[in-house]
Every structure is written in C-alpha cells, then in structure tokens.
Amino acid sequence: MTRKKIVVTGGAGFIGGNFVQFMVEKYPNYDIYNLDLLTYAGDLTKHKQIETNENYHFVKADIADRETIIALFEKEKFDCVVHFAAESHVDRSITDPGIFVQTNVVGTQVLLDASRAVDVTKFVHVSTDEVYGELDFDPTTFFTEDTPLQPNSPYSASKASSDLLVRAYHETYGLPMNITRCSNNYGPYHFPEKLIPLTISRVLNDEKVPVYGDGKNIRDWLHVIDHCAAIDLVLHEGVNGEVYNVGGHNERTNLEVVKTIISTLGKSEDLIEFVKDRLGHDKRYAIDPTKLEKLGWKPTYTFETGIAQTIQWYLDNKPWWEQIISGEYKNYFDKQYTL
Numbered sequence: 001m002t003r004k005k006i007v008v009t010g011g012a013g014f015i016g017g018n019f020v021q022f023m024v025e026k027y028p029n030y031d032i033y034n035l036d037l038l039t040y041a042g043d044l045t046k047h048k049q050i051e052t053n054e055n056y057h058f059v060k061a062d063i064a065d066r067e068t069i070i071a072l073f074e075k076e077k078f079d080c081v082v083h084f085a086a087e088s089h090v091d092r093s094i095t096d097p098g099i100f101v102q103t104n105v106v107g108t109q110v111l112l113d114a115s116r117a118v119d120v121t122k123f124v125h126v127s128t129d130e131v132y133g134e135l136d137f138d139p140t141t142f143f144t145e146d147t148p149l150q151p152n153s154p155y156s157a158s159k160a161s162s163d164l165l166v167r168a169y170h171e172t173y174g175l176p177m178n179i180t181r182c183s184n185n186y187g188p189y190h191f192p193e194k195l196i197p198l199t200i201s202r203v204l205n206d207e208k209v210p211v212y213g214d215g216k217n218i219r220d221w222l223h224v225i226d227h228c229a230a231i232d233l234v235l236h237e238g239v240n241g242e243v244y245n246v247g248g249h250n251e252r253t254n255l256e257v258v259k260t261i262i263s264t265l266g267k268s269e270d271l272i273e274f275v276k277d278r279l280g281h282d283k284r285y286a287i288d289p290t291k292l293e294k295l296g297w298k299p300t301y302t303f304e305t306g307i308a309q310t311i312q313w314y315l316d317n318k319p320w321w322e323q324i325i326s327g328e329y330k331n332y333f334d335k336q337y338t339l
C-alpha cells in the first residue's frame with residue numbers, strides 16, 4: 001500500500017481517538033497526524049500505547065485558526081483528511097450555542113479551504129444522524145441518505161451546516177469528499193458527560209443517574225470500533241461525493257440502556273432519577289445502513305456484546321474516567337443537574 005499522510009482532526013477525543021489508534025496500528029506505512037485543540041473533551045493520555053510509534057504525530061491547533069491551519073497543510077501536504085473535531089454534546093449546545101457555530105461551522109470551512117489549497121485526494125467529514133431531525137416511534141421507519149435535513153438542536157444545526165459546506169465544496173470546486181452520518185457511538189474513552197459512560201461511572205459510585213423525561217426516547221447504538229472500521233472503508237472505497245449512513249440496528253430506549261448497565265453491575269434500579277426533559281429532545285433516531293453494507297461494511301458487535309465489553313473497559317480503566325469526573329467536569333455536572 002502506498003505511503004499516505006492522513007490528518008485526523010479531533011484525534012484526542014472519543015471517536016477520533018479510537019480511530020487514530022485503529023489507523024496507527026492497522027497501517028504502519030501511513031503517517032497519521034492527530035490535529036486537536038485539546039478542549040475539555042480531548043486528552044492525550046489515551047494514546048500512551050502509540051505515542052512513540054514512528055507513524056503517529058500530534059499537532060495542537062484550533063481548526064478555526066485559519067492562518068495556522070493553512071500554513072500546516074501547506075507545510076505537510078496531507079493526502080487525506082478525516083474530520084472529527086467538533087463540539088459534540090447536545091446539552092452544552094443548548095446552554096452555549098456560539099462555540100458550536102465557531103468550531104463546527106467555521107472550523108470545517110477553514111479545513112475545506114486548507115484541503116483545497118493542497119489538493120487532498122479525500123476529505124471524509126464525520127457527521128451525525130441528528131442532522132435528519134427525529135423519527136416517531138414507528139419501528140418500520142429509518143433515516144436513509146435521502147432523508148431531508150431537519151436538525152432540531154443547535155448542535156445538530158451546526159453539524160448540518162458543516163455537511164452543506166462540504167457538499168458545496170464538492171459541487172463548486174470538485175473537492176473529493178464523503179460524508180458519513182452515524183448513530184450514537186459508545187465504547188472505550190467515551191467522555192462521561194454522555195449517557196452510557198455517565199451511567200456506568202455514576203452507578204459504580206452508587207450515585208443517582210439522571211434520566212430525561214420518561215426515559216422512552218430511543219437511540220440506535222453503535223460500538224465505536226465498528227464505526228472506525230466503517231470510516232476506514234469509506235476513506236478507501238467510498239464513491240466520491242457520496243453520503244453513507246452508519247448504524248447497526250441496535251435501537252434501545254434510554255431506560256433500557258440504563259437498566260442494562262445497572263443490572264450488569266448488580267446495583268439497584270433505585271439509582272434511577274427521572275429529571276426535567278432536555279429542551280427539544282428528539283424522540284427517536286434509527287439508521288438504515290444498507291448503502292454502507294453494499295460497500296462491504298458489517299458491524300461486529302451487537303448491543304449486548306458491545307455494552308458488556310464497554311462496562312468491563314470502564315471497570316478496568318477507572319483512573320482514566322476518575323481523573324475526568326473529579327476535575328472541571330464537576331462544575332459542569334453541578335450546573336447541569338440538581339440530583
């Protein structure tokens with residue numbers, strides 16, 4: 001396989017971090033550049049295993065810092081971009097939308113200009129099923145790549161805006177690109193503000209778990225390693241200009257997810273506390289992944305095997321999440337929840 005320079009934005013975060021490790025190990029002859037600002041959601045301790053690998057490189061920079069990003073691309077002449085860097089938490093977008101526009105929209109536009117300047121051969125934009133809005137509870141309906149974009153939260157509106165810019169740079173300037181839209185990820189290194197790691201960490205500490213509304217909202221869960229394999233496939237085989245949905249048919253209500261974790265850890269359901277609903281809370285997400293399956297992708301985890309592996313990982317890696325929940329995160333949590 002020919003040597004390639006691939007820049008992965010957001011490679012210190014949850015999915016980008018898993019993807020960087022996956023690529024560094026799978027492709028010793030690719031140079032993988034992790035470009036990350038190290039916001040509250042980014043940390044490099046997760047990369048101890050690979051940080052001395054010759055094909056791993058780290059650059060600290062803000063994707064919205066035009067001068068720095070253009071200069072970096074002109075110096076390194078990257079072949080491909082896999083773009084994960086974003087503000088990613090819906091609740092934070094409800095209290096502070098501005099940074100979501102700055103990072104997710106302006107940051108993406110800067111990366112697109114930098115990519116054009118060096119003629120990258122592929123720009124993979126990692127988006128989300130949330131850009132399609134919400135589904136009702138009819139289990140026969142799914143998001144396809146043709147579902148209209150109807151984002152409901154400031155987060156999903158900023159992601160949809162970035163998707164449209166990527167599309168426009170393809171149509172206008174011929175930038176080679178793919179957009180992927182995946183369902184809710186879970187797995188190792190998931191930041192504890194999100195439902196699954198929040199529940200695992202709080203249940204392990206015998207603390208109350210906040211469930212929004214009646215807990216009946218549905219998410220379609222995808223193990224992060226299956227997502228990494230999907231992006232690898234799209235990067236190498238994706239048809240230029242196409243959008244691919246990524247999901248493994250693992251719909252669960254939030255209450256089912258929380259109860260599964262509680263019972264696996266042998267704790268009491270008394271830990272569940274129903275709290276005020278999220279504003280504009282999308283009812284249901286569910287992905288039809290047929291197009292990606294036709295390209296050759298198949299998930300390896302069911303929700304049962306994936307959640308068991310994930311719970312075990314949190315048991316085995318307490319120092320990683322304990323260091324997060326005892327820091328600045330505490331202030332966020334106390335403002336967000338009154339438990």
Ligand code: NAD
Nearest residue numbers: 010012013014015037038039041042062063086088128185
């Ligand atoms: P995350 O919040 O865990 O990580 C985001 C990373 O981006 C962090 O390392 C952070 O430091 C970095 N970052 C933030 N602002 C930056 C900036 N201005 N410049 C450079 N780096 C910056 O996010 P995640 O959950 O890993 O999500 C990754 C991507 O996947 C996002 O684009 C998100 O929209 C998308 N996505 C996530 C999910 C999910 O379930 N987590 C599902 C669908 C799509």
Ligand code: TDX
Nearest residue numbers: 088089090128130184193194195196210211212217254
């Ligand atoms: O404390 C909580 N209690 C609760 O009931 C939290 C944090 C969440 N929830 C509910 C809200 C959602 O219905 O659980 C569900 C999952 O919530 P999150 O983990 O915040 O994920 P979600 O809002 O679905 O968005 C995630 O998937 C799509 C990612 O954070 C996004 O980045 C991705 O695009």
